[in-house]
Amino acid sequence: MNATKRPPLSPGDRVIGKWSRQEWTVQAQLGVGANGAVYSVRGTDGALYAMKVCDDVGAVAFEWGLLEQLNATGFAFPKPHCIDDSATHPALYFYVMEQIEGRPLDQIWKKLSSDDMKRVLLGVGYGLRALHKSQHAFCDVKPQNLLVDVQSNQCVRFVDVGGVTPFGRSVRQFTPTSDPAYWGFGERRACARYDIEAVALMVATLFEPVPQGLPQWPVERRQAWILRSIRGRHDKSVGALLEDAMRGRIDTADEFVRRLYALKLRPTGFPKRSAAKAQTRASRSAAAPGNGRRPAPSQPRPQQRSAKARKRSADWTERLMWWALTCAVISTAGAWAEYLR
Numbered sequence: 041m042n043a044t045k046r047p048p049l050s051p052g053d054r055v056i057g058k059w060s061r062q063e064w065t066v067q068a069q070l071g072v073g074a075n076g077a078v079y080s081v082r083g084t085d086g087a088l089y090a091m092k093v094c095d096d097v098g099a100v101a102f103e104w105g106l107l108e109q110l111n112a113t114g115f116a117f118p119k120p121h122c123i124d125d126s127a128t129h130p131a132l133y134f135y136v137m138e139q140i141e142g143r144p145l146d147q148i149w150k151k152l153s154s155d156d157m158k159r160v161l162l163g164v165g166y167g168l169r170a171l172h173k174s175q176h177a178f179c180d181v182k183p184q185n186l187l188v189d190v191q192s193n194q195c196v197r198f199v200d201v202g203g204v205t206p207f208g209r210s211v212r213q214f215t216p217t218s219d220p221a222y223w224g225f226g227e228r229r230a231c232a233r234y235d236i237e238a239v240a241l242m243v244a245t246l247f248e249p250v251p252q253g254l255p256q257w258p259v260e261r262r263q264a265w266i267l268r269s270i271r272g273r274h275d276k277s278v279g280a281l282l283e284d285a286m287r288g289r290i291d292t293a294d295e296f297v298r299r300l301y302a303l304k305l306r307p308t309g310f311p312k313r314s315a316a317k318a319q320t321r322a323s324r325s326a327a328a329p330g331n332g333r334r335p336a337p338s339q340p341r342p343q344q345r346s347a348k349a350r351k352r353s354a355d356w357t358e359r360l361m362w363w364a365l366t367c368a369v370i371s372t373a374g375a376w377a378e379y380l381r
């Protein structure tokens with residue numbers, strides 16, 4: 041496939057579908073990968089969509105077919121909207137889908153609190169659970185394909201359906217650092233366990249970027265490196281979960297979700313973020329699911345907090361006063377004793 045075949049689109053360009061006669065105006069480029077480029081486009085209905093443009097008409101048809109098939113089971117991938125060729129650009133094959141809000145996981149991971157990390161991973165687990173029900177594996181699990189909406193309680197959605205493969209088949213599209221076979225943990229065959237292993241590898245490499253020379257290392261050395269990094273750096277329970285997942289001891293997304301729920305996270309070992317903030321967010325969403333705007337009932341109110349602070353400082357000054365008074369009484373008594381002697 042030759043990347044130069046595909047005409048690049050710029051903001052303001054209009055694309056008219058040859059068959060559907062629908063029209064879209066390009067707003068911005070959302071991303072670009074090995075298979076094509078994805079643009080944010082506005083339809084004539086005023087809504088924003090994502091348009092994926094590939095060099096190869098076969099790739100467009102293949103991804104479109106998968107999106108449609110998976111949409112029927114309803115889950116984390118974008119909803120398909122339309123497939124067409126451009127009447128306005130030569131050799132421009134594309135499909136239009138829902139534009140997913142959110143930022144790629146690698147761009148926000150380091151800013152998340154441990155609670156938010158757990159929430160994101162639960163979202164990934166739920167998305168995989170739904171996908172696996174359709175007997176397909178994601179296969180190309182990588183942070184760039186997981187979009188997290190930080191405005192919406194860390195809601196996670198998947199993009200890039202190109203790697204999705206029916207269970208039992210060989211994996212066609214993968215990213216080495218999330219590929220269990222690359223690390224010597226398993227074979228490159230689509231199944232639920234492959235995805236869970238990939239998630240664990242992805243998390244480990246988000247915590248600690250891989251060394252530059254890693255591709256030249258023998259597989260045993262790579263494996264030793266990643267095991268050392270998860271055993272040494274994180275909360276022990278997180279390390280144990282990641283290691284079990286990597287080693288293929290977690291067979292289903294259901295089990296992964298259960299293990300995540302059971303994790304008792306310590307605030308240490310994760311990037312700094314005010315624990316109070318995280319707790320406020322968690323209790324907010326518990327109090328008002330969906331919008332999280334009401335303050336948590338268990339949170340001490342500012343007036344209560346300042347009353348306590350006042351009481352603490354009053355205790356301290358009171359003690360100082362009594363101490364000064366006692367000293368004064370003792371020295372006065374001493375002076376009288378000296379005078380009367």
Ligand SMILES: Nc1ncnc2c1ncn2[C@@H]1O[C@H](COP(=O)(O)OP(=O)(O)OP(=O)(O)O)[C@@H](O)[C@H]1O
Nearest residue numbers: 071072073074075076078090118139140184199200
């Ligand atoms: N529906 C969407 N909504 C918002 N952003 C999207 C959408 N689809 C893709 N993107 C963005 O565009 C980027 C590239 O898209 P995609 O992964 O589908 O291309 P690709 O050529 O298959 O990439 P790769 O080389 O990883 O296989 C994604 O990482 C994501 O940031």
